[in-house]
Amino acid sequence: MTFLQFDKTQKQIKKAVKDFIKGEFKKEVINDLVETYSFPEDIWRKAGEIGLIGLNFPEEYSGQGMGTFESVLVAEALCRGDSSVGACLSQAGYGAGLILRYGSEAQKVDWLPMVAEGEALSSMAFTEPGIGSDLELSTTSAVKQGDQWVINGTKSFVMNGGPLSGFYIVLCRTDPDASSTAKAFSSILVEAGHEGIGVSDVGSRLGRRLMPLSDVTFKQVKVPLGNLIGKENKGLEQVKTCLNEIRILAAAQALGIAQGAFDRSLGHVKQREQFGRKLADFQVTRQKLAEMATKIEASRLLTYQAAWQFENNQRGDEKQSAMAKLHACRTAVEVCDESIQLLGGYGYMQEYEVERYFRDAKVAEIFDGTQIVQKNIIADELV
């Protein structure tokens, strides 16, 4: 029996990310980004240069030929280093998942290197106003006209949209007469900059403030038929498989956020005094640290297990992915909340970062399916 042993490559990756964070995650730089709500463009391009984006793309497409597990390690480490910048870098390549898995050779050649090298962000345009995780209620349509798809509709909460985006993968209703919603949708690649695309920022929000987040409208947007990803009317299944992986990566981000907040509060309580004693000397402080560390450890194991399952099964284990997302995000929210408390008044100040970790954690929990949604997924497998 063996249990969770990292191989040499994985150790190297962990080291590389650590070095990258040390070199590039400068507090002044990040403070500036946070104050101006700006995407960490320079850091992103550098991450692309050294291969931290699209780690799981094959080498011929500028990737590292690795798997979900390694992507998890990188996402965890980046978000531990900084919850907001880490999220931007980890999610830069999410939208390419469908191309990687179902796309044509031409689509791969066109886009995967761009994403991996930090030349373009990838965007997923799945959900729509008011439907949350119920993607089968989507109404955006794509209709064939000659050799083109004509797309109309509005997608909401689209990440990575706007000037840096290379393309959108849009979930479109392509068979309005389908007998079941499972056969009604296709995913279609829409290059950014097409006429008819309207991108409007969703505005001020709780967390993930550095990442572009927009409502995107498609008005008579025309793309070649060849922009279909994989098979026609298989879109919902494709998207669901990708979301399964994304849940694991979201868990990894949450795990890193939790660990990063823990690092900061541990450092704080070892240094600060109250009533003439170090905070770390109070039993109640110690009990909190122990609870936090236990939750983080459990989240780590659930996340790694889900990643391992995803790599070793074709589609992964939906239950395990949802468990990882549920547990790691809850852990992140609770650990960050407790970190604010451990820092006291300082915890409420932006300078001490844990409040930002908390906000990013809470958004991570809500996006890609709330707790209720994750539990629904788990229960569907259990019962």
Added chain:
Amino acid sequence: MTFLQFDKTQKQIKKAVKDFIKGEFKKEVINDLVETYSFPEDIWRKAGEIGLIGLNFPEEYSGQGMGTFESVLVAEALCRGDSSVGACLSQAGYGAGLILRYGSEAQKVDWLPMVAEGEALSSMAFTEPGIGSDLELSTTSAVKQGDQWVINGTKSFVMNGGPLSGFYIVLCRTDPDASSTAKAFSSILVEAGHEGIGVSDVGSRLGRRLMPLSDVTFKQVKVPLGNLIGKENKGLEQVKTCLNEIRILAAAQALGIAQGAFDRSLGHVKQREQFGRKLADFQVTRQKLAEMATKIEASRLLTYQAAWQFENNQRGDEKQSAMAKLHACRTAVEVCDESIQLLGGYGYMQEYEVERYFRDAKVAEIFDGTQIVQKNIIADELV
């Protein structure tokens, strides 16, 4: 990278325990035991015969030559089968841990086969009235007189004491002048039946009702000097190492209890109806099942990881063991509590077993160190 794969032997063991439970854990038999507060003597002897006790003893002492990890798998499976009987069988050999690890060849030859074959129970006599987990406050003394130790004192919450017990491992103060408590204690093997030993049942209790649980007094009890386990005045360290392993086994029991309660409630909600629908069809029921399953999965991973660490380090990782105990026991209490709720009125009835699982879970959480104690241990490693 690999993650938690069982080898062939482990799979065989899991199968063997499953068969054993199917054959020996008869509901009528267990009901009788529960009603009469009786130790499952027949089942225990049979478990000894097929090698489920002392699994981690070397083969020359009638063991299976396996490790902590396999003991964990067995404890989990047995407690899943029945929370009370499972606990009795899993703990039958706990007291032999000190002999196995520190005992002389003669002690091993004398006692390990007896324990492994289900001929004698092993008892640990560590804590004392009012001191809880603070073993360094023990006052039971052992004084050398000629070629004998003379032992005086009272030990409380001693498991496996009484007629079936082969021996007690007694933590005794052997150097009253020691500069530190770390050097003041020795562990001494006292054969059951020695003159001066008084065993009195602690009386009715919340859970673990089938297991003998007693206060044991030692009045001028005389044993040969050779009954010292390992080195003189190293008792506290020895005991702490063994408790580290016991925490992992306690976690495994709690894990099994949680899983057993989950099995029963899942079966119930799939069968029972309310408001004309299966309970399992209500979203709220499903959400609860998902939460329970997630906690169980996290506990399983923490427990397996701690076991794996214990096998691969000399002393194990105290933090990981405490995390496993903390998390698995809390999970067991919460899952069993929720199981009672899912069964409603039936859940409150003894016949449906989950109330007993709950009581056994709560005792598992309190014994071998409460939540507060486990968190103290974890924090000591963290800070």
Added chain:
Amino acid sequence: METTATPEFKQLHSNVRKLVKETLNPIFEKVEKEAKIPEHIADKFRRLGLFGMSIPRQYGGLGLSTIEEMSLIEEMTYTNACFRSRVGTNNSIGSMGIVFDGTNRQKEQYLPRIASGEWTTSFALTEPNAGSDASGIITTAELDGDHWVLNGNKIFITNADTARLFTTIAVTDEKKRARGGVTAFLVERGTPGFSIGPTDLKMGFKGSHTCELVFKDCRVPKENVIGGMEMVGQGFKTAMRVLDKGRLVAGACALGASQKIMDISIVHLKKNLASEKSRDALQAAQFVLADMATQIFAARQMLYHSARLKDEGKNITNEAAMVKVFLTETASRVADSAMDILGEEGCLTKNQVEILLRDVRLYRIYEGTSEIQRTIISRNLLKN
């Protein structure tokens, strides 16, 4: 206790507190072990009028206000829960059907005997597939001349072993069910065709018994329909009103137990603080205690505020549901965390918390589970 209480009530309250301290508490574990309330204790309850706390004075009860009744229940449950349970059905589910909807004749015939404690009563709603909903009830009643003929089984019926009178809910119109097809009957012990099963083996509440009831062509006179023949089909409403009343009671019981558990924990913690153990190592336990106290404080204010509203004539369906869910869950949380303070000693039955932990678990289940309460609460919040 309210400062506005009458001198009469203050005296009663003080008598009950004295009884609990001097008579009931000393036999706390004995009741658990022997699994019954001694008859001389029931006699004391009778003399104090405690079987009829909520029954109108004109029928021999004490006619207490809701606040007064809750206040006494809180006192009575500051010990083994089964004492209060002995008088529980007569004050609540076993009598309220008659009080709310009974005919004058039924009131005159039964209430005095219930109030005096001469007769113990029970309430028979639950069936193997029916908790608080009417849809699963299988027990039927068919009219045959001057009698209704009952067939079916009821389970988990509190005080059934000693009760003389059973408010029994049965289906009289299979199609209408909750909408006019369910009827409440008064069934006396000894009615031919009505038998009572053995005492259930439960997790706790050992001194209070529940049993199965079996109706096999059991003939009940027409006049035993609660409220008379014009109330045929209205039994589900009666049952729901009866359960409504029980919610505050369950809360008060849970509150008394919570307070008892906390006070035992305080004694233990003080002992530890005075011992040679390090005070620093008890900070966590002290925080556990602070959280217990805070929840109990919240619980108490919810209960008495709701009782006051009820005495003012307000509809408190929603408040009562919130009281039940919060107070009964608080009791479980308090019992659970008391064990962190008490450690291994807390697991022993001689430490009363062990008994209370098992007892309070019932409150979250009976007379409408926590899930039913949450359904009621959210429905009220979301209605227009």
Added chain:
Amino acid sequence: METTATPEFKQLHSNVRKLVKETLNPIFEKVEKEAKIPEHIADKFRRLGLFGMSIPRQYGGLGLSTIEEMSLIEEMTYTNACFRSRVGTNNSIGSMGIVFDGTNRQKEQYLPRIASGEWTTSFALTEPNAGSDASGIITTAELDGDHWVLNGNKIFITNADTARLFTTIAVTDEKKRARGGVTAFLVERGTPGFSIGPTDLKMGFKGSHTCELVFKDCRVPKENVIGGMEMVGQGFKTAMRVLDKGRLVAGACALGASQKIMDISIVHLKKNLASEKSRDALQAAQFVLADMATQIFAARQMLYHSARLKDEGKNITNEAAMVKVFLTETASRVADSAMDILGEEGCLTKNQVEILLRDVRLYRIYEGTSEIQRTIISRNLLKN
């Protein structure tokens, strides 16, 4: 609101509710975005007397009872938290030192200006290494002729950017500290040697500002010791009384926010229930709502019961600590679970819950963290 309220207060209460609904709520997000309360809003507060709710009538305040004050605060926080915060220091930590312990001259000189809102006030206790304990205070005051000379730094001081008067706590006897060595001073803005740092960047409460204060050989006249020279060394007691008073206020603020969050969640859930989504898929969200409502109900009863006790002249140190810990933690729990109902939309600032979630987080930290409250509660329970 209490049914026994005076007509005068009922009118005020109704005016405040109207103001919140018609004037404050429409600029909820504007206050967040522009990070300030517009002056014309402060003027409205002045006209209603809201800067002097808790200041005695003889000094131009409204002289409200505790219940009345809490009731108004609950109303005022049923919107962006910063509106209430604008008048907060004047009603609480910024003025209470004078009200409790000030000399007549200090009261006459300052309270009318505070009550009218002409002057805004602040309270300066917290330092980099000192929260609610005296042991870490480094700011010192030394007597030099007719003046005290202050040196040191204070942090996170609410309303410091606009305040004219600062109740400042400093060490006057290094050896005695909390036992007679800490003194409370009234320091006016503009006093030489006293400067105010830039506005802190915080998680929330954007429309309410905190700053650092720097005292560098700042000379304060002898008569500015709160209570006069005989109160030298008594400042820690004054500070603790001031914080005591703030606990119920923090609870009331948290309650107003909790109610607002719940009401927004109800609107959202009703919309979902009316949409094409399956009602079955919303059962979990409904249970989340039920738990919010139950906690808020508990919270409200705790607050007003404690306020009533205070108005009756009781010592409510323990109750106030329980109110603070329960109500402020309830607000965080309510905000956290509201997100389960609101989903992604809840993360947007235009949905006000996003703002409230960040704002209520402060209540568990300021004026005595939850941990300080738990220490107070358990100490009270365990003392003999």
